[in-house]
Amino acid sequence: MTDRLPDTPVAQVEPANPLLATWETPFGVPPFARIKPEHFEPAFQAALAEHEAEIGRIATNPDEADFDNTVAALERSGRRLTRVAAVFYNLTGAHTNKDLEAIDRAISPMLAGHRNAVYQNAALFRRLEAVAATAKGVTSAEEAQVLDRYRKAFVRAGAGLEPAAKARLGEIAKRLALIGTEFAQNVLADESAYSLVLEGEADLAGLPDFLRDAAAQAASERGHDGRHVITLSRSSVEPFLMFSARRDLREKAFKAWIARGEAGETDNRGLIAEMVQLRAERAKLLGFPTFADFRLDDSMAKTPSAARALLDSVWKPALRRAEAERAALEARMAADGVNGPLKPWDWRYYAEQVRKAEFDLDESETKPYFQLDAIIDAAFHVAHKLFGLSFAERRDLSLYHRDVRAFDVKNAAGEVVGLFLGDYFSRASKRSGAWMSSFRTQEKFDGDVKPIIVNVMNFAKAREGEPTLLSFDDARTLFHEFGHALHGLLSDVDYPTIAGTNVARDFVEFPSQLFEHWLEQPEILKRFALNYRTGEPMPDALIARILASRTFGQGFATVEYAASALVDLDFHSVTSADTLDVAAFEKASLARIGMPEAIVMRHRPAHFTHVFAGDGYSSAYYSYLWSEVLDADGFGAFEEAGDIFDPATARRLKQFVYSAGYRQAPDAAYRAFRGRDPDPTALLRKRGLAEV
Ligand SMILES: [Zn+2]
Known part of the structure; x- marks a missing residue:
């Protein structure tokens, strides 16, 4: 396929397109003012063709494979594609519009297909294996690691499989890219469509000045000048749930917030069912029992059971703490003249009141x-x-x-x-x-x-x-x-x-x-x-x-987070998902872990973009807690040195962590920084869950 493509410098194909021009700007900052949505499709087409031609040349190089003509050559290839994609995906995340969204739906499957073709290229894979066998031209530990990362990526894309399996993996990759894009767009559509318009003082009951100001600003941005608007952005709806004395409005806002991606044209549940099925099939083709096994094979945890073991170790203490928190909040609510049970839209409101009473702390005092x-x-x-x-x-x-x-x-x-x-x-x-x-x-x-x-x-x-x-x-x-x-x-x-x-x-x-x-x-x-x-x-x-008050509310926070992480692992531990009913699956998964009724998971499946808008954190939402074992223990290095900026500790931190990328395996990097493995009890101490 690659040898059919014209080997023409891209600048000659489309010289007027600013995405393809050389950027004579400081740091090569993209010339945003000149870039229009219509520039992306031709730029992607040209950059994809250019990269395919480069890959073809590397794969068919008649010289014996060595590090430079194979691995470094791969690192040099696709420069323009990387650059165009970086501009495009930063914009679709941070400043999108209908035109970019349409292009995203067209381009994402194309890019996924391209990536698959590169990483399944048999001739290229043979050359990588040859470099690994001879170590020809590998001059440093870093180069050995880069070679290793490439080989792993090729194996995980199916480079070693039969043509039929490869073709099916290619189809799956394209379809997953498209529906992952649609998933993200549906969530954004629900978020930007929603406004809770507050009319008059009665609707503003309990709201502190900063929140009234922000709600007034949000209202004027949405054409409701002179009124107040609560949006489904976390920085708007969460403080509203903390402060609004209007239980009916809290319920309304909360229900809209947790229902993102669950209704009408933007219902994401069909996409989730298909995604879970395709991911399971992909894992099976690659020789893994489940997608979670496949995904975690290239992680620090290595297996789903290791990730689950960590989540389980916090789950029970967190549940006990959350139950104690709930009882205290419900008592507070009763004192307010509202009879229980405490509902999810009451939790943040009464938690804020209890926090205020226990620690004499008030968000509007600290803000x-x-x-x-x-x-x-x-x-x-x-x-x-x-x-x-x-x-x-x-x-x-x-x-x-x-x-x-x-x-x-x-x-x-x-x-x-x-x-x-x-x-x-x-x-x-x-x-x-x-x-x-x-x-x-x-x-x-x-x-x-x-x-x-x-x-x-x-x-x-x-x-x-x-x-x-x-x-x-x-x-x-x-x-x-x-x-x-x-x-x-x-x-x-x-x-x-x-x-x-x-x-x-x-x-x-x-x-x-x-x-x-x-x-x-x-x-x-x-x-x-x-x-x-x-x-x-x-x-x-x-x-x-x-x-x-740092550990106040950690029962709630840990339950809310860990439930999302466990449900994520559950979705990706199915072996076959032919008839997956997403709502029923979520319910059963939460019942299995004993999710408290008054707490809703931090991200419900239908708007769980970490996991379903692409592969970022798919079956990897546990990563935050896994890394927390490291940070809870790691900061201790500065405390033990008696100086939160201790120069020697900071030097090690920079050398082995912040500047080191993937130069070595993560557990080795941590040991090099800390001088030992992490102490897992630091996590429970940090969250204040150790003694329960
Ligand atoms: Zn982060």
Whole structure:
């Protein structure tokens, strides 16, 4: 197939397309202002053809296979495709529109088919096996690792199988790509279609100023000037559920929130059934009993039973804690004159009241101290203290939305490290959640390429002229994503295949979750949590109360999360899914684990984008907890050193984790940093579940 394609430089095919031109911009930032939706399809077509031709040349090279003419050649191939895809998928996530969505549905299966054809290429696979056998041209441990990652990817795509099985895997990959795309688009459609319009003071009962302001802003963005709107973005609906004294409105908002992807044209359950079936078939073709076995074979946990064992170890203590929490909340509700039982839409509201009573803590008291800009500065400060990085905002770049900010990142020697983009505010064109992504990955085997890393959040934007205020959880999310960003920015490897966050999925949350620990340090809060009205630092007593309340509500949080992770594993542990009834399966799965009635899983299947909008966290949602074993234990290295910025510990952390990509296996990387394996009891202690 590849030899039929014209071997023509792409620039001659479509020179007017800005996606295919050379980008003479700082860091090679895409020329967003010139890129129009109609440029993507021809750019993808040209870039795909170019990559196919490159792959054909590598596979049919008459010279004996060696590292450079096979592995490094693969690393050099598909440059333009990688670049176009990075622009496209960053936009479909952070700033999409109907045109891009239509292109996504057309392109995603095509890309999946292409990827499959590359990784199933028999001649190429033979050359990789030959390099592995002779080690010809392999000059470093890193090169051996890159070769190994390629061989694994080829085997996992079915390169070693018979033609019929390969063809079926190709069909499955294309279909999965299409329905994964549709899944994400359905969730976004439900989220952007929904507005809970609040009319008058009665509807606003209990809402603090920051939430009223954000709801007014959301209303004006949606054409309801002068009113207030609650959206299904977590940063809007969650505080509403915490504060609204109107039980009927809480119920309404909550039910809409958990029903995303479950009705009418955007019902995702048929897609889930098909996806689960196709994934099971794919695993079977590749010689695994279930998709979970297949997926976890290339992870730190290695087997579904290891992942389940970890989840099970927190499940029972979390259930016991959640039951105690429920009883306390129900008592509070009764004191409020509302007779039980406590419903899911009551949980956050009464939890906030109990938290206030127990710790004298009130979200509206802490929120004025968490200004978005100050928390960004705090994250930069920690990166400076740990790794010597400095950040300077630049305003000369034209990015994909006016709210996106850009920062030059330099190291202690003043050398350029990369470009960091921050896209912080919620908008209708953005998917929900928070994530890190890249426009360009670090590498240096063929010239020094500096990364362009982006953090995307969904914070509710304050009114014009007002500072955006975060909850402590929002601030933690910012630190989390910034930890991922540092993993991308500090990457210092030769080859892009193992750069930055291209590590095992259940290890990738370690650098991000570890970074969250610094937000909780009094030294950081004292310096960056400044009252936006007075500029006063957060009082010591308030800091103490925040830190004392850290493990409050961990029964709920752990149950909510672990239920999603267990249901994810259940869906992907089926051996055949011919007649999967998604609603019944979810129900049975939750019944099996004894899910409390008053708690709804953090992500119900129909909007579980981690797992069903592509393969990101499919049967891998447990990864957060797996990585938490590492971060709970890992931060102890700084505490034991008696300095949260201990230079020697920070150096090891950078060398073996943040800069190391996938240079070595994750357990070896952790041991190199910590000097030993993680102590699993640190996780239960961190969540305050150890003594129950
Ligand atoms: Zn993460």
